Amino acid sequence: MTTDAAAQGRANLAVWEASKPVNFFTADANLQSVLRRILGDAAYVRTEANLTRFGGQVATALDQWAREEDLIGNHPRLDRYDGIGRRTEQVAFHPNHERAGALIWASDMLALQAEPGHIVEQMALFYLLSHNGEGGHCCSIACTAGLIRALQTVGSESLKARFLAPLVGSNFDTMQHGAQFLTEIQGGSDVGANALRAADQGDGTFRLTGEKWFCSNVNADQFLVMGRPEGASSGTRGLAVFVVPRLLDDGSTNGFFIRRLKDKLGTRTLASVELDFDGAVAYPLGPLDQGFKTTVELVLNTSRLLNAVSCAGVMRRAAIEAASYAAHRTAFGQVIGAYPLVQEAVADCVSEYTAATASGFALAALLDLMETGRASEDQQAVYRVLVNLNKYATSVRGSHVVHRAIEVLGGNGAIESFSVLPRLYRDMVVLESWEGTHNVLCLQVQRDMQRYGLHKPFLRWMGERLDSVTAPALAQERAVVASAVERGADLLARITALSRTAQQAHARRLADILTDCAQAALLLEEAQWELDRGLATAKPQIIAHFVNAHLRPGYDPLDDPGYLDRIRFVSEAALRDADPV
Ligand SMILES: Cc1cc2nc3c(=O)[nH]c(=O)nc-3n(C[C@H](O)[C@H](O)[C@H](O)COP(=O)(O)OP(=O)(O)OC[C@H]3O[C@@H](n4cnc5c(N)ncnc54)[C@H](O)[C@@H]3O)c2cc1C
Structure with missing residues (x-):
C-alpha cells in the first residue's frame, strides 16, 4: 500500500523527470554563445536549425533508444555466418542501433566533412550526441571522421576515388563506415x-x-x-x-x-x-x-578532439541530471539544492563542463583553420599540444564530474533504470583510456615542449587570450591565470633540469597546470565577448569557481566571503536556460 509520503516522493520525481530539457541545444545557452562567437552570426544562423532539430532528437528518441539498447540482453552479439554458412564476420545489433544511426547520419555530422572548414559545426553535433554517452555510434563517427581526414590529406587519387566518397554522406544505410x-x-x-x-x-x-x-x-x-x-x-x-x-x-x-x-x-x-x-x-x-606520422597527425589527433568533445557533452548531461535533481529532491524539509554541499557538487560539475566546452571548441576552431590552410605555425603547434592535454584532462574530469553527479542523486544515482548516469560513468572509463592513456599523452606533451620547444607558441597563445580580457569584472581571475601561466613555464624549466626518470614523474603535474591555464584563459576570452555584448552570463562566477579550485595558490573557501553565493549561483547555471516540457 502506497503511503501519502511515498506518493508525494514519487510525484516529486515525476516533476523532476518532466523538468529535464527536451532539447539539449536550445537548453544550452553556453553552447549557443560559444558557437556564435566562433562561427560569427551568419554561419551560426545557418547551422542553428540543424542543431535545434538534432538537439531535440538526442534528448528524446536517441536518448530512449540508447537506454534500451544498453539493457542486458540487448547488447551486440557475434553473428559470424549467414544463413547458409558463409562467413560474414558480422555483429548483430538491437534494432534501435539502425534507427539511431539513421537519425545521427541524417544530421550531416559526417557529410559536413565533404568540404574543409566545418569542424566546429561537426563538433557541435557530436557534443550534443555525447549527452547520451558513447551510445553505440560515437566511436564509429570518430573513426570515420579520422579516416576521412587521412584520406583527404594523404590519400592518392585512386584511393580517394574508391574509399573517400562512400564515407562522406548522410545516409546511415548506404554510406560506408x-x-x-x-x-x-x-x-x-x-x-x-x-x-x-x-x-x-x-x-x-x-x-x-x-x-x-x-x-x-x-x-x-x-x-x-x-x-x-x-x-x-x-x-x-x-x-x-x-x-x-x-x-x-x-x-x-x-x-x-x-x-x-x-x-x-x-x-x-x-x-x-x-x-x-x-x-x-x-x-x-x-x-x-610515414605510417606512424599519418596515424598520429591525421587520425589520432582527430579522434582525440572528438574524445574530448564527447567528454564535454557527457559532463554537460551529468550536470543537467544533478542540477535538475537537486532542484526537485527534498530532504529534511527542503530541496537538496538549497544545501551548500550539494550546491558545491553541482557547481563543480558546471564549471568543469563549461571549461571542457571552451577547450573542445577552441580546438575545433583551430582544426578548421588548419584544414582550410589558414593556420599559422604557432596555431598548428598549439593544436598539437592542446589536443593531447585536453584529451587527458577532459577524460579525467569527465569521470569525476559524472561521479559527483551520481553522488547528488544518492542511491538512485547508482540505479541503471533511474537515470543515464551509470551508463555515462561506465562509458567514461573507456573514454579515459582509448585514443591514448593519460600518462602517454602527458609524456608526449612534455617531450614536444622539451624537444621541439612547443611550449613557446603555446605560452604565447595563452598570453594572447589573456591580453584580450579587459573587463574589470574579470580582472582578478585574469591576474591569477596570468601568474599561473608563469608558474607553468617555470615548472617546465625546473622539470627539464631533472634526470630523465625524474622528468617523467612530473609530466602529469605539468599537464594539469597547463590545461587548467588554457581552459581558464579560454573561459576568460569567452566571458569578455559575452560581456562586450551585454549578455546575461554566469561565466564570471563560473570562472571564479574554476580558477579558485585549480589555479589560485593557497585558496581557502573559508576565507572567501563570496563562496556561498557563488556556489549557489553557479550550481543553478546548468538549469537557468533549460526548457521544461
Ligand atoms: C573499449 C575499448 C575499445 C577500444 N577500441 C580500440 C580500437 O578500435 N582500435 C584500437 O586500435 N584500439 C582500441 N582500444 C585500445 C586502446 O586504444 C588502448 O587500450 C590504449 O591505447 C592503451 O593501450 P593498452 O591497453 O595496451 O595499455 P598499455 O599501453 O599496456 O598501458 C598500461 C598502463 O601503462 C601506462 N604506460 C604505458 N607506457 C607508459 C610510460 N612510458 N610511462 C608511464 N606509463 C605508461 C599507461 O598509461 C597505462 O596506464 C580500445 C580500448 C577499449 C578499452
Whole structure:
C-alpha cells in the first residue's frame, strides 16, 4: 500500500523527470554563445536549425533508444555466418542501433566533412550526441571522421576515388563506415611494438597477417590498420598504415576472422572484438614509411578532439541530471539544492563542463583553420599540444564530474533504470583510456615542449587570450591565470633540469597546470565577448569557481566571503536556460 509520503516522493520525481530539457541545444545557452562567437552570426544562423532539430532528437528518441539498447540482453552479439554458412564476420545489433544511426547520419555530422572548414559545426553535433554517452555510434563517427581526414590529406587519387566518397554522406544505410585497428595484445601505448605483418604484392597492394587486440566498430566497411611491411625497421619508424576494405570484390570477407566479442565495462552497445588477419588485401595510405606520422597527425589527433568533445557533452548531461535533481529532491524539509554541499557538487560539475566546452571548441576552431590552410605555425603547434592535454584532462574530469553527479542523486544515482548516469560513468572509463592513456599523452606533451620547444607558441597563445580580457569584472581571475601561466613555464624549466626518470614523474603535474591555464584563459576570452555584448552570463562566477579550485595558490573557501553565493549561483547555471516540457 502506497503511503501519502511515498506518493508525494514519487510525484516529486515525476516533476523532476518532466523538468529535464527536451532539447539539449536550445537548453544550452553556453553552447549557443560559444558557437556564435566562433562561427560569427551568419554561419551560426545557418547551422542553428540543424542543431535545434538534432538537439531535440538526442534528448528524446536517441536518448530512449540508447537506454534500451544498453539493457542486458540487448547488447551486440557475434553473428559470424549467414544463413547458409558463409562467413560474414558480422555483429548483430538491437534494432534501435539502425534507427539511431539513421537519425545521427541524417544530421550531416559526417557529410559536413565533404568540404574543409566545418569542424566546429561537426563538433557541435557530436557534443550534443555525447549527452547520451558513447551510445553505440560515437566511436564509429570518430573513426570515420579520422579516416576521412587521412584520406583527404594523404590519400592518392585512386584511393580517394574508391574509399573517400562512400564515407562522406548522410545516409546511415548506404554510406560506408570506418574503423581503426592499431592496438595489439603486446601493447597499445607502445605502438612501436606493433607486429602485424604486411607483405608487398608488387601491384600496389599488401597482404596483412597477424592479430589486432582491440577492434571497435567491427561492422565497418573500411578498416584503417597499422602494420609493419616485411623488411621494415623496428619501432614506430617501420610502421605503415593501410586501408583494408571489409569485403573483396566478390562480396566475401577480406581475410579477417573475429576471435571474440569483448565483454566491456562501458561503451557496451559498441561492438569491440579481437581479430585475426590472414592475408587481407590492404592499400597503403600515404607514404609507406610515414605510417606512424599519418596515424598520429591525421587520425589520432582527430579522434582525440572528438574524445574530448564527447567528454564535454557527457559532463554537460551529468550536470543537467544533478542540477535538475537537486532542484526537485527534498530532504529534511527542503530541496537538496538549497544545501551548500550539494550546491558545491553541482557547481563543480558546471564549471568543469563549461571549461571542457571552451577547450573542445577552441580546438575545433583551430582544426578548421588548419584544414582550410589558414593556420599559422604557432596555431598548428598549439593544436598539437592542446589536443593531447585536453584529451587527458577532459577524460579525467569527465569521470569525476559524472561521479559527483551520481553522488547528488544518492542511491538512485547508482540505479541503471533511474537515470543515464551509470551508463555515462561506465562509458567514461573507456573514454579515459582509448585514443591514448593519460600518462602517454602527458609524456608526449612534455617531450614536444622539451624537444621541439612547443611550449613557446603555446605560452604565447595563452598570453594572447589573456591580453584580450579587459573587463574589470574579470580582472582578478585574469591576474591569477596570468601568474599561473608563469608558474607553468617555470615548472617546465625546473622539470627539464631533472634526470630523465625524474622528468617523467612530473609530466602529469605539468599537464594539469597547463590545461587548467588554457581552459581558464579560454573561459576568460569567452566571458569578455559575452560581456562586450551585454549578455546575461554566469561565466564570471563560473570562472571564479574554476580558477579558485585549480589555479589560485593557497585558496581557502573559508576565507572567501563570496563562496556561498557563488556556489549557489553557479550550481543553478546548468538549469537557468533549460526548457521544461
Ligand atoms: C573499449 C575499448 C575499445 C577500444 N577500441 C580500440 C580500437 O578500435 N582500435 C584500437 O586500435 N584500439 C582500441 N582500444 C585500445 C586502446 O586504444 C588502448 O587500450 C590504449 O591505447 C592503451 O593501450 P593498452 O591497453 O595496451 O595499455 P598499455 O599501453 O599496456 O598501458 C598500461 C598502463 O601503462 C601506462 N604506460 C604505458 N607506457 C607508459 C610510460 N612510458 N610511462 C608511464 N606509463 C605508461 C599507461 O598509461 C597505462 O596506464 C580500445 C580500448 C577499449 C578499452
